[in-house]
Amino acid sequence: METIKIAVLGLGTVGQGVVMMLDAQKELLAKEAGCPIELGRVLEKYLTKKRDVQLPEGMCTNRWEDILQDPSIRIIVETIGGIEPARTYILQALKAGKSVVTANNDLLAEYGTELFQAAREAERDLYFENSVGGAIPLIRALRQNLSVCRLTQIMGIINGTTNYILTRMGEGCGFHKALAEAQENGLTEPDPKADIDGRDAARSAAILATLAFHSQVHLADVYMEGITRITGEDIAIAHSLGYAIKLLAVCRNDGVSIEARVHPALIPAAHPLSAVKDTYYAIFVKGEELSETMFYGLGIGRLPSAIAILDDVVAVAQNIHRNCQGRLNFVEPRTLPILPMEKVRTRFFLRLLLTDEPGTLADVTEILGRCNVSIARVHQTVLDKGVAEVVFITHLAVEGDMQEAVSSIQALPATQKVVSLIRVEGVAEDS
Amino acid sequence: METIKIAVLGLGTVGQGVVMMLDAQKELLAKEAGCPIELGRVLEKYLTKKRDVQLPEGMCTNRWEDILQDPSIRIIVETIGGIEPARTYILQALKAGKSVVTANNDLLAEYGTELFQAAREAERDLYFENSVGGAIPLIRALRQNLSVCRLTQIMGIINGTTNYILTRMGEGCGFHKALAEAQENGLTEPDPKADIDGRDAARSAAILATLAFHSQVHLADVYMEGITRITGEDIAIAHSLGYAIKLLAVCRNDGVSIEARVHPALIPAAHPLSAVKDTYYAIFVKGEELSETMFYGLGIGRLPSAIAILDDVVAVAQNIHRNCQGRLNFVEPRTLPILPMEKVRTRFFLRLLLTDEPGTLADVTEILGRCNVSIARVHQTVLDKGVAEVVFITHLAVEGDMQEAVSSIQALPATQKVVSLIRVEGVAEDS
Numbered sequence: 001m002e003t004i005k006i007a008v009l010g011l012g013t014v015g016q017g018v019v020m021m022l023d024a025q026k027e028l029l030a031k032e033a034g035c036p037i038e039l040g041r042v043l044e045k046y047l048t049k050k051r052d053v054q055l056p057e058g059m060c061t062n063r064w065e066d067i068l069q070d071p072s073i074r075i076i077v078e079t080i081g082g083i084e085p086a087r088t089y090i091l092q093a094l095k096a097g098k099s100v101v102t103a104n105n106d107l108l109a110e111y112g113t114e115l116f117q118a119a120r121e122a123e124r125d126l127y128f129e130n131s132v133g134g135a136i137p138l139i140r141a142l143r144q145n146l147s148v149c150r151l152t153q154i155m156g157i158i159n160g161t162t163n164y165i166l167t168r169m170g171e172g173c174g175f176h177k178a179l180a181e182a183q184e185n186g187l188t189e190p191d192p193k194a195d196i197d198g199r200d201a202a203r204s205a206a207i208l209a210t211l212a213f214h215s216q217v218h219l220a221d222v223y224m225e226g227i228t229r230i231t232g233e234d235i236a237i238a239h240s241l242g243y244a245i246k247l248l249a250v251c252r253n254d255g256v257s258i259e260a261r262v263h264p265a266l267i268p269a270a271h272p273l274s275a276v277k278d279t280y281y282a283i284f285v286k287g288e289e290l291s292e293t294m295f296y297g298l299g300i301g302r303l304p305s306a307i308a309i310l311d312d313v314v315a316v317a318q319n320i321h322r323n324c325q326g327r328l329n330f331v332e333p334r335t336l337p338i339l340p341m342e343k344v345r346t347r348f349f350l351r352l353l354l355t356d357e358p359g360t361l362a363d364v365t366e367i368l369g370r371c372n373v374s375i376a377r378v379h380q381t382v383l384d385k386g387v388a389e390v391v392f393i394t395h396l397a398v399e400g401d402m403q404e405a406v407s408s409i410q411a412l413p414a415t416q417k418v419v420s421l422i423r424v425e426g427v428a429e430d431s
Numbered sequence: 432m433e434t435i436k437i438a439v440l441g442l443g444t445v446g447q448g449v450v451m452m453l454d455a456q457k458e459l460l461a462k463e464a465g466c467p468i469e470l471g472r473v474l475e476k477y478l479t480k481k482r483d484v485q486l487p488e489g490m491c492t493n494r495w496e497d498i499l500q501d502p503s504i505r506i507i508v509e510t511i512g513g514i515e516p517a518r519t520y521i522l523q524a525l526k527a528g529k530s531v532v533t534a535n536n537d538l539l540a541e542y543g544t545e546l547f548q549a550a551r552e553a554e555r556d557l558y559f560e561n562s563v564g565g566a567i568p569l570i571r572a573l574r575q576n577l578s579v580c581r582l583t584q585i586m587g588i589i590n591g592t593t594n595y596i597l598t599r600m601g602e603g604c605g606f607h608k609a610l611a612e613a614q615e616n617g618l619t620e621p622d623p624k625a626d627i628d629g630r631d632a633a634r635s636a637a638i639l640a641t642l643a644f645h646s647q648v649h650l651a652d653v654y655m656e657g658i659t660r661i662t663g664e665d666i667a668i669a670h671s672l673g674y675a676i677k678l679l680a681v682c683r684n685d686g687v688s689i690e691a692r693v694h695p696a697l698i699p700a701a702h703p704l705s706a707v708k709d710t711y712y713a714i715f716v717k718g719e720e721l722s723e724t725m726f727y728g729l730g731i732g733r734l735p736s737a738i739a740i741l742d743d744v745v746a747v748a749q750n751i752h753r754n755c756q757g758r759l760n761f762v763e764p765r766t767l768p769i770l771p772m773e774k775v776r777t778r779f780f781l782r783l784l785l786t787d788e789p790g791t792l793a794d795v796t797e798i799l800g801r802c803n804v805s806i807a808r809v810h811q812t813v814l815d816k817g818v819a820e821v822v823f824i825t826h827l828a829v830e831g832d833m834q835e836a837v838s839s840i841q842a843l844p845a846t847q848k849v850v851s852l853i854r855v856e857g858v859a860e861d862s
């Protein structure tokens with residue numbers, strides 16, 4: 001029976017995991033795919049670098065052509081990450097008649113349309129389960145299951161690094177120490193910037209929204225705010241009010257426009273998302289024909305990633321074996337406009353330092369009222385030296401109105417500091 | 432472009448849901464499948480029965496031959512339920528070269544091997560997402576995602592009717608009233624027996640275990656105990672001790688043998704499953720390469736079922752369109768023995784009525800100790816008329832040992848009644 005050879009591009013944590021499991025699960029893979037699957041070649045820039053995996057003599061190459069021009073390689077597993085050279089390699093591989101499995105949410109969020117167009121023209125497969133949520137079968141659920149219902153909302157925690165950091169901060173650890181820990185534990189990219197500034201989550205949100213709403217959403221369409229401004233104090237105060245702070249992705253489709261945003265948010269303790277800790281992901285999917293469905297699991301790490309990738313490899317191998325590649329499509333035209341952030345309706349947590357004198361609170365609340373922001377809760381604590389800390393939690397308000405209110409509040413003589421403005425999500429509708 | 436015609440067998444709640452959504456989602460279905468999908472024929476015994484759906488003249492037939500012999504029908508959607516005539520229809524349809532989508536966990540749990548053998552021989556598809564967990568993409572996750580890892584445990588709530596009843600009982604409603612409600616709300620089969628005696632959950636457990644562990648598990652292999660012996664008192668006492676009572680399915684694979692059981696169980700309030708209410712399902716999947724992954728959503732109901740079925744129809748239509756039916760296989764040989772129930776290790780909640788006199792408790796604890804059952808907690812309440820109610824929660828114990836202990840306790844002169852013996856699951860390993 002035909003053996004299907006794959007090439008792994010990049011021998012980082014994930015690439016090595018794939019090589020390991022490819023060997024460890026040989027029988028299972030062959031059984032599932034209907035034919036043996038074998039490692040054909042590995043592309044790695046640094047041939048001499050120390051690895052956790054032993055590769056046979058000559059398996060590793062630093063020349064892409066060796067793989068591109070090898071007709072026995074049928075599937076390319078791209079674990080390099082980043083835009084280039086991954087983008088060029090994938091496009092060339094598809095043109096050369098190879099199918100591709102990629103873990104690269106960066107590339108998909110920015111060049112998804114181009115890549116899937118190329119896959120369609122080549123009638124080859126482009127699978128990407130691991131690009132969002134590791135082994136949590138989220139991409140396949142949106143691409144195959146749930147593909148026939150009108151999904152209205154995706155909301156969840158889709159970045160493990162920031163969830164780990166926020167979890168540790170909630171335990172009293174400082175941001176920088178928590179970040180350092182995450183790096184030591186291999187939970188971040190060499191450069192953690194894309195994690196902490198929300199970009200990685202925004203990429204995933206763009207991919208999920210595109211799949212869920214059948215309308216192209218690009219990275220640039222996703223409002224993005226990271227966790228760098230969140231302090232231990234914010235988390236402690238939120239906690240004392242009955243909320244956790246998470247980096248949240250919210251994608252909505254009301255049939256008129258699409259809302260896509262990633263930012264820190266307060267979540268009520270009663271909401272399941274508030275209990276999602278460490279590097280776990282949890283994604284809620286809602287649809288017109290579907291009440292809330294939830295997916296929960298480990299989104300990052302060597303093994304979950306390797307599993308997600310090898311499941312894709314098996315699916316592609318089945319398709320090659322059955323000669324039906326290119327079945328699944330992911331070229332979604334833009335059918336709905338993106339709702340501008342200033343028009344988004346949400347709730348807010350606003351924390352102020354005010355000079356503790358008569359009338360100050362009245363001025364602030366007057367401004368909020370004038371800007372159509374109605375207050376659900378207020379907590380005032382007088383700090384030493386005549387300074388009052390005031391925390392507001394609002395009802396649903398329009399982002400633009402709230403921003404206007406905040407700048408007016410900032411202009412008040414009695415306002416010493418607008419300490420933090422954090423959105424609030426996951427509040428039961430009736431509240 | 433070729434239009435793919437389907438026939439729906441049975442116009443019950445689910446069958447009507449499929450017919451409705453087939454029309455409502457026409458465009459989306461065609462887009463996803465790559466070709467138009469159309470209702471070709473409906474099989475229904477009672478042609479004159481009142482329906483929620485309007486069918487064109489001549490669409491409905493009560494003669495199976497009209498469908499079997501119609502070559503334009505490519506996909507059969509079986510929503511009749513039960514063993515016969517569903518089994519015969521599916522076998523004949525596959526032989527006739529039609530692919531099949533079924534929602535029938537009853538049939539799959541007992542005749543899965545035969546049906547999938549037939550599908551393989553005919554090189555046709557047999558999809559069954561809705562047979563377990565409605566629109567929760569669990570079957571596809573186990574069949575396609577997660578298919579390359581060595582799964583070690585599946586544990587969860589996989590019957591919506593009993594979960595609804597237990598939820599209502601927890602709110603103080605009696606069993607019979609809760610059951611009547613479930614029936615009024617269309618949450619049970621005409622005969623609810625299979626739900627409340629655990630048979631429906633056991634069927635699903637057999638299917639899940641077979642898929643997860645790549646080893647055939649039949650309905651007869653699954654230990655089964657329903658909720659009929661659970662009382663409001665049990666639930667209240669469990670609650671006071673910090674537990675909820677759920678009908679739980681537990682399937683384990685330790686590499687030596689497979690454990691498969693369905694029974695009521697106490698779940699600690701800290702465990703996510705204890706919070707799963709009403710008709711919601713939640714299934715935890717664990718694997719050697721995979722820490723806990725969880726799926727949550729509505730398992731029953733017209734729309735979730737229709738979505739699950741139509742997602743399968745789309746997948747099968749893609750396969751027909753691409754001429755690659757029969758890709759996925761589900762004929763799993765028995766590779767591991769089933770662990771006999773008396774060898775299963777779990778924890779227990781034991782509730783006794785004892786004559787309130789000196790030495791009684793000592794006699795009971797002596798028996799438990801002799802049978803290698805060690806006690807984690809004891810609660811004694813003296814009821815009126817010299818009767819003491821004693822509740823034990825044990826550490827991990829072997830089922831056979833516990834059963835032996837209970838019969839010895841029953842034989843004690845001071846034992847007035849063994850009120851209840853309920854297993855305890857979901858306790859953190861370290862406890």
